[in-house]
Amino acid sequence: MLSQNIIMADDDADDRFLVQAAFEDNKINQKILLFExxxxxxxxxxxxxxxxxxxxxLLDLNMPxxxxxxxxxxxKSNKELSKIPxxxxxxxxxxxxxxxxxxxxANSYVVKPSSYEHLKEVIQKISDFWLDTAVSPx
Amino acid sequence: MKNLSSVRMLTRILNExxxxxxxxxxxxxxxxxxxxxSFSYHSINRELIFYSERVDHTHDVLDKIKDINSKLHEVTxxxxxxxxxxxxxxxxxxxxxxxxxxAMVDELMQLSEDNVVQQEKTKLLRQAIxxxxxxxxxxxxxxxxxxxxxxxxxxxxxGSTRTxxxxxxxxxxxxxxxxLMANRLQSRNNYKQQIFRFxxxxxxxxxxxxxxxxxxxxxxxxxxxxxxxxxxxxxDNLNRxxxxxxxxxxxxxxxxxxxxxxxxxxxxxxxTRNSSHLNQDTMQLxxxxxxxxxxxxxxxxxxxxxxxxxxxxxxxxxxxxxxIMDEVKTNLSSIIREKSAxxxxxxxxxxxxxxxxxxxxxxxxxxxxxxxxxLNERPVIDIFVQExxxxxxxxxxxxxxxxxxxxxxxxxxxxxxxxxYAEKIFVIFQRLHGQEKFQGSGIGLAICRKVISNHNGYIIxxxxxxxxxxxxxxxxxxxxxx
Numbered sequence: 325m326l327s328q329n330i331i332m333a334d335d336d337a338d339d340r341f342l343v344q345a346a347f348e349d350n351k352i353n354q355k356i357l358l359f360e361x362x363x364x365x366x367x368x369x370x371x372x373x374x375x376x377x378x379x380x381x382l383l384d385l386n387m388p389x390x391x392x393x394x395x396x397x398x399x400k401s402n403k404e405l406s407k408i409p410x411x412x413x414x415x416x417x418x419x420x421x422x423x424x425x426x427x428x429x430a431n432s433y434v435v436k437p438s439s440y441e442h443l444k445e446v447i448q449k450i451s452d453f454w455l456d457t458a459v460s461p462x
Numbered sequence: 463m464k465n466l467s468s469v470r471m472l473t474r475i476l477n478e479x480x481x482x483x484x485x486x487x488x489x490x491x492x493x494x495x496x497x498x499x500s501f502s503y504h505s506i507n508r509e510l511i512f513y514s515e516r517v518d519h520t521h522d523v524l525d526k527i528k529d530i531n532s533k534l535h536e537v538t539x540x541x542x543x544x545x546x547x548x549x550x551x552x553x554x555x556x557x558x559x560x561x562x563x564x565a566m567v568d569e570l571m572q573l574s575e576d577n578v579v580q581q582e583k584t585k586l587l588r589q590a591i592x593x594x595x596x597x598x599x600x601x602x603x604x605x606x607x608x609x610x611x612x613x614x615x616x617x618x619x620x621g622s623t624r625t626x627x628x629x630x631x632x633x634x635x636x637x638x639x640x641x642l643m644a645n646r647l648q649s650r651n652n653y654k655q656q657i658f659r660f661x662x663x664x665x666x667x668x669x670x671x672x673x674x675x676x677x678x679x680x681x682x683x684x685x686x687x688x689x690x691x692x693x694x695x696x697x698d699n700l701n702r703x704x705x706x707x708x709x710x711x712x713x714x715x716x717x718x719x720x721x722x723x724x725x726x727x728x729x730x731x732x733x734t735r736n737s738s739h740l741n742q743d744t745m746q747l748x749x750x751x752x753x754x755x756x757x758x759x760x761x762x763x764x765x766x767x768x769x770x771x772x773x774x775x776x777x778x779x780x781x782x783x784x785x786i787m788d789e790v791k792t793n794l795s796s797i798i799r800e801k802s803a804x805x806x807x808x809x810x811x812x813x814x815x816x817x818x819x820x821x822x823x824x825x826x827x828x829x830x831x832x833x834x835x836x837l838n839e840r841p842v843i844d845i846f847v848q849e850x851x852x853x854x855x856x857x858x859x860x861x862x863x864x865x866x867x868x869x870x871x872x873x874x875x876x877x878x879x880x881x882x883y884a885e886k887i888f889v890i891f892q893r894l895h896g897q898e899k900f901q902g903s904g905i906g907l908a909i910c911r912k913v914i915s916n917h918n919g920y921i922i923x924x925x926x927x928x929x930x931x932x933x934x935x936x937x938x939x940x941x942x943x944x
Contacts, residue, residue, distance in 0.1 A: 338724050338727075338728075342727050342728075342731065349735075415723065418715075439730045440728070440734060441730055441734065
């Protein structure tokens with residue numbers, strides 16, 4: 325249980341900070357791994373010794389090097405890594421982005437809330453569902 | 463070449479309107495010139511043919527004279543033969559040739575009908591030939607073998623005097639005719655030369671006009687090409703600015719909202735985490751920051767909504783405005799219920815347009831009427847329809863004057879507005895009331911106007927303060943087929 329983690333990939337340091345704060349303020353005791361771009365994220369997933377450590381991934385769409393869409397495509401075409409639930413976490417409300425994310429295999433799509441109060445609420449809900457309600461594939 | 467460059471100079475100096483007149487003038491002048499030249503050419507040609515015919519005629523007359531002359535000589539020849547030999551063969555030949563001569567004179571008479579002098583001479587000739595003939599015929603009845611040499615000699619002398627008389631007349635006629643011929647030949651040559659000259663003149667004139675016409679045409683074509691290029695350029699620019707606008711919408715949606723979201727999130731976080739340490743004053747200030755950021759977010763959202771109306775990528779379709787109104791009422795049902803508003807409408811027509819935009823148009827108008835209602839009065843909105851012609855619409859484009867339109871009139875009993883604001887309210891972010899009294903960003907009517915212009919229609923507002931507002935929506939009456 326201790327080695328389990330939640331991954332967040334976002335190029336925006338402020339967003340990483342806010343999400344982390346929201347986890348802390350919600351008192352969710354999960355290890356949170358932060359990555360600045362898709363490449364770092366994929367590198368980590370390829371190199372980790374045991375699968376099944378990651379409970380879910382909060383994935384931003386617009387990132388340098390390898391963006392969220394590419395990460396989605398890569399992970400969902402990998403037999404083992406495709407099991408990890410991916411929550412696209414983006415500012416974009418564009419129907420195009422939402423549709424294409426689901427088509428690429430995203431498990432859900434959440435628009436980044438515009439206030440901290442709301443963010444805290446959303447993080448609480450996501451955690452409630454993916455950590456407590458949903459059954460893990462591992 | 464000189465003509466060419468002068469025409470070019472001309473076209474460069476003249477402006478568009480003058481040029482079209484110049485072309486017309488050139489056309490009329492050239493038609494007149496061609497008619498005059500053709501007419502002259504025709505009459506010269508006629509003269510030429512006339513004189514050619516006269517020359518031929520003279521030739522005929524001369525030939526006839528020569529014929530008569532040779533016949534005369536034949537008669538004399540056979541006469542002499544008869545005188546010497548006294549045989550019937552020579553006599554018959556002589557009388558036969560003599561017999562032909564009156565017919566020949568008649569022919570000559572006919573030929574010289576046009577000439578009085580020659581006619582007179584021909585008459586003389588006829589008399590002389592008759593005298594000569596009578597003499598010959600008397601002589602033919604005698605037997606020449608019985609004549610002495612002396613008698614023969616005197617006979618010969620007498621005959622030759624008669625013959626010479628005829629020959630003299632013939633020669634005179636021949637001379638007259640030859641003189642005439644010289645005149646006629648001269649005239650014929652004159653006209654021949656003239657016709658050659660005329661040929662060149664007509665060719666020259668035709669060439670000048672053809673070349674000018676060609677140059678003008680060329681110039682028009684070049685100008686057309688230029689206009690076309692200009693137009694294409696403008697279309698390109700328009701497309702570019704359109705896509706720039708779309709990009710701007712994206713930037714507004716994403717890049718502008720990002721920092722705004724951060725401002726709100728961080729103030730929020732600050733308040734959440736430190737609420738116990740902050741004094742009242744600081745809390746108020748932080749709230750003000752949040753409210754401003756929130757308002758800016760709304761503005762950006764509205765701007766986005768407006769920019770979405772610019773997007774014309776969807777297809778026009780037939781829209782039943784009754785359905786649209788039903789949808790509007792459903793969307794606004796909570797506020798309608800809250801204010802217990804009453805909406806009366808006539809049966810609305812079907813138009814051609816963009817569904818989402820038309821919905822937005824009517825929803826904005828109705829929600830405005832509900833929003834700016836009087837506090838102590840139940841909102842009543844009346845919607846009427848009327849068919850009008852383009853020229854009845856104030857400020858209509860000239861090209862639309864003869865087109866049929868639907869005029870949809872929306873009246874309310876709300877707070878209205880001063881008449882001088884009737885135009886201003888359609889300007890983006892333009893508001894007549896403070897944020898405290900009525901919330902909003904002033905985008906609604908700007909969107910309405912944009913939608914209307916996308917549909918080639920018109921929207922006109924009218925109102926009085928505290929006496930309700932009225933909006934006139936003009937949409938072209940058309941079907942998809944047309």
